[in-house]
Every structure is written in C-alpha cells, then in structure tokens.
Amino acid sequence: MPVLELTTEEHEALLEILERYYPDLRREIVNTDDREFRRALKQREAAMRELIHRLKTQTA
Numbered sequence: 001m002p003v004l005e006l007t008t009e010e011h012e013a014l015l016e017i018l019e020r021y022y023p024d025l026r027r028e029i030v031n032t033d034d035r036e037f038r039r040a041l042k043q044r045e046a047a048m049r050e051l052i053h054r055l056k057t058q059t060a
Helices: 008-030 035-059
Strands: none
Touching: 008 035
16 A cells, blocks of 8 residues: 655645535535446545545544
8 A cells, every 4th residue: 555654734734625625525426417427426525534534533
C-alpha cells in the first residue's frame, strides 16, 4: 500500500478540503439520474468517508 507522509498543516488542509467537498458530493449523488454515474459517485463517497475517518483518527 502506498504511503503518503504529510506535515501537520498538509494533514489539516486535506481534511478540511475533503470535509468541505463531501456535502457537495452528496447533493450531486441525489441529483444524478444516470445510474452508472451515481454508482461511481457512491464509490467516491465511500472512499472519501473512509479517508476522512482515517485522517480524523490520526489527529486524535
């Protein structure tokens, strides 16, 4: 598995970016009619949710 080392500032910035984009992604999923595109967005959402969780866990 690839490893990405971040400074504290980079870690905080990445977490903030993900948390800000996440609600927009949820709205996009709800408003998407194309099933394949919705499926791809849901996969992205799951990956983002996991990444946010991991970043928050490392902060604690």
